Amino acid sequence: MDFSFTEEQTLLRNSVARFIEDNYDFDKRRAMIRSPQGRDPATWAQFAELGLLAVPFTEEQGGLGGTPTDTMVILEEFGKGLVIDPYLPTVVLGGGFLRLGGSSSQQAELIPHIVDGSLILAFAYAERQARYDLNDILCTAKKDGSGYVLNGQKGVVIAAPWADRLIVTARTGGGQRDKGGISLFLVDAKAKGVSMRAYPTVDGQRAAEVSLENVSVPADARIGAEGEAFPLIETVVDHALCALSAEAMGLHRRMLELTIEYTRTRKQFDQPLSKFQVLQHRMADMYIHVEETVSTCYMATIKLDAPETERKAAAAAAKVQLGRAGKFIGQNAVQLHGGMGVTEEMSIGHYFKRATAMNAMFGDVDHHLRRFEALTQG
Amino acid sequence: MNLDFTPEDEAFRAEVRAFLEANCPPHLRGGRYTDLSREDLLTWHKILYRQGWVAPGWPKEYGGTGWNPTQRYIWEQETARLGTPPLVAFGLSMVGPVIYTFGTKAQKEYYLPRILSGKDWWCQGYSEPGAGSDLAGLRTVAVREGDHYIVNGQKTWTTLAQHADMIFCLVRTDKDVKKQEGITFLLIDMKTPGISVRPIITLDGGHEVNDVFLENVRVPVENRIGEENKGWTYAKFLLGHERSGIAGVARSKKSLEKLKGIARTEMAGGRPLIEDADFRRKIAELEIDLLALEFTDLRTLAAAAQGKPPGPETSILKIRGTEVQKRLTELTVEAVGYYSNPFLKGELGHNEGPVGPDYAVNVAPAYFNMRKTSIYGGTNEIQRNIISKMVLGL
Numbered sequence: 001m002d003f004s005f006t007e008e009q010t011l012l013r014n015s016v017a018r019f020i021e022d023n024y025d026f027d028k029r030r031a032m033i034r035s036p037q038g039r040d041p042a043t044w045a046q047f048a049e050l051g052l053l054a055v056p057f058t059e060e061q062g063g064l065g066g067t068p069t070d071t072m073v074i075l076e077e078f079g080k081g082l083v084i085d086p087y088l089p090t091v092v093l094g095g096g097f098l099r100l101g102g103s104s105s106q107q108a109e110l111i112p113h114i115v116d117g118s119l120i121l122a123f124a125y126a127e128r129q130a131r132y133d134l135n136d137i138l139c140t141a142k143k144d145g146s147g148y149v150l151n152g153q154k155g156v157v158i159a160a161p162w163a164d165r166l167i168v169t170a171r172t173g174g175g176q177r178d179k180g181g182i183s184l185f186l187v188d189a190k191a192k193g194v195s196m197r198a199y200p201t202v203d204g205q206r207a208a209e210v211s212l213e214n215v216s217v218p219a220d221a222r223i224g225a226e227g228e229a230f231p232l233i234e235t236v237v238d239h240a241l242c243a244l245s246a247e248a249m250g251l252h253r254r255m256l257e258l259t260i261e262y263t264r265t266r267k268q269f270d271q272p273l274s275k276f277q278v279l280q281h282r283m284a285d286m287y288i289h290v291e292e293t294v295s296t297c298y299m300a301t302i303k304l305d306a307p308e309t310e311r312k313a314a315a316a317a318a319k320v321q322l323g324r325a326g327k328f329i330g331q332n333a334v335q336l337h338g339g340m341g342v343t344e345e346m347s348i349g350h351y352f353k354r355a356t357a358m359n360a361m362f363g364d365v366d367h368h369l370r371r372f373e374a375l376t377q378g
Numbered sequence: 379m380n381l382d383f384t385p386e387d388e389a390f391r392a393e394v395r396a397f398l399e400a401n402c403p404p405h406l407r408g409g410r411y412t413d414l415s416r417e418d419l420l421t422w423h424k425i426l427y428r429q430g431w432v433a434p435g436w437p438k439e440y441g442g443t444g445w446n447p448t449q450r451y452i453w454e455q456e457t458a459r460l461g462t463p464p465l466v467a468f469g470l471s472m473v474g475p476v477i478y479t480f481g482t483k484a485q486k487e488y489y490l491p492r493i494l495s496g497k498d499w500w501c502q503g504y505s506e507p508g509a510g511s512d513l514a515g516l517r518t519v520a521v522r523e524g525d526h527y528i529v530n531g532q533k534t535w536t537t538l539a540q541h542a543d544m545i546f547c548l549v550r551t552d553k554d555v556k557k558q559e560g561i562t563f564l565l566i567d568m569k570t571p572g573i574s575v576r577p578i579i580t581l582d583g584g585h586e587v588n589d590v591f592l593e594n595v596r597v598p599v600e601n602r603i604g605e606e607n608k609g610w611t612y613a614k615f616l617l618g619h620e621r622s623g624i625a626g627v628a629r630s631k632k633s634l635e636k637l638k639g640i641a642r643t644e645m646a647g648g649r650p651l652i653e654d655a656d657f658r659r660k661i662a663e664l665e666i667d668l669l670a671l672e673f674t675d676l677r678t679l680a681a682a683a684q685g686k687p688p689g690p691e692t693s694i695l696k697i698r699g700t701e702v703q704k705r706l707t708e709l710t711v712e713a714v715g716y717y718s719n720p721f722l723k724g725e726l727g728h729n730e731g732p733v734g735p736d737y738a739v740n741v742a743p744a745y746f747n748m749r750k751t752s753i754y755g756g757t758n759e760i761q762r763n764i765i766s767k768m769v770l771g772l
Binding site for chain 1: 505508509510511512515534535578579580581583587644645646647648651654656657708711712715716717718719720721722733734735742743745746747749750752753754757758759762
């Protein structure tokens with residue numbers, strides 16, 4: 001039993017933390033969000049330089065051969081810094097699909113571009129009627145000669161306005177909610193028939209409604225076997241849940257730290273707020289939630305390589321925990337900041353917004369509770 | 379014990395309903411509580427003014443309706459039913475009652491008609507950067523100089539100060555006594571030289587609150603309410619008025635109906651979300667909280683109808699009322715799923731119509747914004763202190 005980090009992981013953490021400290025302060029972040037593009041491409045180039053974009057890929061793929069724990073370390077620091085850049089869509093999700101399900105030619109063609117920072121990916125899976133069910137898909141991919149023609153609508157595709165390619169879930173067979181008959185396709189974001197309505201999200205990222213109208217893709221745009229993509233989707237989304245959980249560790253801990261700091265400084269009735277027992281107990285409960293987020297994140301990250309049922313249950317548990325804790329910690333952090341907590345001027349509200357947005361990504365608390373129930377109670 | 383309204387009450391309800399249906403412009407209906415312009419708010423204010431119904435809480439002699447508490451309750455229900463715009467509280471519900479209770483004859487004659495007609499828009503100069511929960515710790519100073527006070531300091535969280543003609547301010551006039559005993563209540567014209575307003579943008583991207591800076595602002599002594607250094611008495615009276623109606627039952631009922639409508643439309647697992655056992659349970663629990671709140675509110679109302687002034691137990695209404703309001707926004711965010719994440723408001727926003735379902739627009743900003751309810755008007759922590767001390771005697 002060992003929950004400590006290797007020397008390399010500590011170095012990795014320090015380099016990410018230093019990068020954020022030097023390049024990602026509150027005002028800089030705000031300026032990026034308000035800029036027309038919504039991010040600073042120079043940041044992404046620096047991520048590439050630091051090797052962050054290479055972490056999960058094997059050395060043969062041109063990566064650093066990192067483990068899920070290495071990704072966790074990066075995402076935790078991103079959480080503390082409220083990083084808006086598309087690491088989750090590009091490296092964890094897009095990279096995950098290629099790494100775990102891509103053909104060797106897809107890997108050889110695309111992974112080097114992820115690693116050098118020249119390729120941004122976005123995962124277009126959600127549909128209006130589906131809520132959080134990954135298997136509820138109306139978007140179709142029909143065989144057309146040697147390739148396919150895609151038609152359908154995808155909603156709230158995070159990072160789509162920045163993406164060079166989309167990874168799209170579409171039905172090559174089966175009914176709307178069948179787990180069979182689902183395929184994955186790489187689609188050029190600028191391909192004929194792809195249109196987007198781009199917009200900012202409440203947590204300072206960019207997303208789009210994506211419409212696919214008779215979009216032709218060649219056969220080699222398909223990731224994995226036709227109609228058999230669902231297990232891969234579940235696996236990669238579990239990786240994303242772990243990444244979100246890691247980001248939540250950073251977010252939750254930072255919210256607690258900021259609240260402690262604020263209540264120590266803010267005086268009312270001639271004493272610091274931190275001296276009021278009712279607020280002390282609140283912060284003690286926030287602390288318990290933070291530690292539980294950390295614990296479930298470690299558990300789920302370790303179990304990413306466990307047998308399927310165990311992996312899924314652990315990822316679901318981590319998502320439930322980050323949702324519940326995010327709400328408790330976020331709401332109380334704002335409350336303890338008083339009016340200041342509700343302003344754009346203080347960072348605490350931005351952490352709260354990210355924690356809120358995260359709850360709705362890849363299934364909320366109820367969704368993953370049900371998933372956990374089904375996996376553990378049959 | 380009974381819940382019956384008298385035939386007179388029912389006749390009153392019918393009259394109110396008919397008036398509202400006939401007179402509230404369609405574009406102002408449906409519970410647009412935020413995002414209303416100054417013009418929208420004044421339009422509705424003036425419609426009620428012409429009908430003589432703009433100040434249900436005021437005594438008849440000052441231009442109020444003279445309605446009894448039950449009639450005022452019916453009024454609240456009926457306006458919420460149609461989702462009419464709110465009336466800006468600072469003149470009508472706050473400084474108005476202070477002026478007719480403690481003001482001079484000249485103050486009553488000058489200010490009250492202007493509040494009723496909507497000529498003067500008021501804002502509230504209470505909180506300061508260093509004086510929030512500990513309001514009596516305020517440091518804005520007023521020094522007497524002949525027939526004027528010279529005021530220096532900063533007020534904050536001043537709602538809609540950007541529209542205001544007048545501000546009522548608590549200022550310190552004596553530093554050498556117990557902090558509650560050196561406070562004076564002044565009425566200040568916002569056009570007086572030395573006043574500046576700085577917007578505070580909130581998490582939802584909205585501009586509702588402001589900082590108000592006062593630098594050598596000259597205020598005529600006749601703008602003082604009551605006696606010098608007795609301002610805390612008037613301030614507390616006003617806060618009592620602020621608390622009545624704070625339960626927000628009627629509006630929360632409206633929001634609950636909206637939530638149920640969304641849950642009937644949204645799909646989950648191939649069925650409407652409202653058929654989802656977990657979500658049903660959460661709505662049911664919230665609805666029971668709301669019923670408990672409603673009947674607590676009605677008990678307070680019945681006591682008031684018998685002439686008993688509301689006491690510190692009204693802190694329950696503030697605590698539970700705001701908890702219910704916040705929970706409603708929280709469940710609405712949950713109901714719309716990931717379509718709560720697009721942000722189409724504020725400086726980043728576009729005006730190209732909604733992304734996803736219409737009802738998803740603004741639910742997350744509303745959730746962020748409503749965090750304020752357990753902070754303003756005395757935080758819910760302070761309300762619990764009040765219950766502990768004043769009700770339980772701890």
